[in-house]
Amino acid sequence: MLGASLNPERYSFKALQKLTENKIPTRAFGLKNGVVFGVTIDSEKKSYKEIDTVTLYLNPKRQKEYYEYIVSLKPKRVIFNPGTENVEFVKLLKSHHINSEEACTLVLLATNQY
Numbered sequence: 423m424l425g426a427s428l429n430p431e432r433y434s435f436k437a438l439q440k441l442t443e444n445k446i447p448t449r450a451f452g453l454k455n456g457v458v459f460g461v462t463i464d465s466e467k468k469s470y471k472e473i474d475t476v477t478l479y480l481n482p483k484r485q486k487e488y489y490e491y492i493v494s495l496k497p498k499r500v501i502f503n504p505g506t507e508n509v510e511f512v513k514l515l516k517s518h519h520i521n522s523e524e525a526c527t528l529v530l531l532a533t534n535q536y
Contacts, residue, residue, distance in 0.1 A: 424488060425479030425506075426450035426463045433503065433528065434479035440531045449473070467491050475536075477501040477527045482508040493518050501525050 423441075427434045435458060441448045442459040449470050450463040457463065467488075473495045478485065485508055492500065493514065499521040502508060507524050515522045530536040 423448060423450045423477050423479065424492065425484075426452035426458070426461075427479070428452070428454055428456045428458060428463065432479070437477065437479070437503075437527045437531070440528060444531055444536070446536070470495060473497045475499050475501060477503060478506040479503055480506060482506065482511070485511055489514055493520065496520070499523060501527055501530070503527055 452463045476497045502524045
């Protein structure tokens, strides 16, 4: 997850809760370090291995500085949650053979489509 938050009012916080409830191994990156539902939120870019999905909770302007980082993780897909849609980034992902979808992680989890 990119854009993870320690704030219980944020959708990324709620998504972390649902990901852990569904026993989906999760790595989280945010502006502040912390732990939410047993998931460590890192504020430093780490080179994780075997990332299946990156779910974005960053607006398009903020995403730009993470393009190379996300591509370097070689995820199978990137989920653009509502408000994070980014045509430029989708084109870049496609050029690296990374799938993307505009969807809500919370809805995908609630409907067993994650």
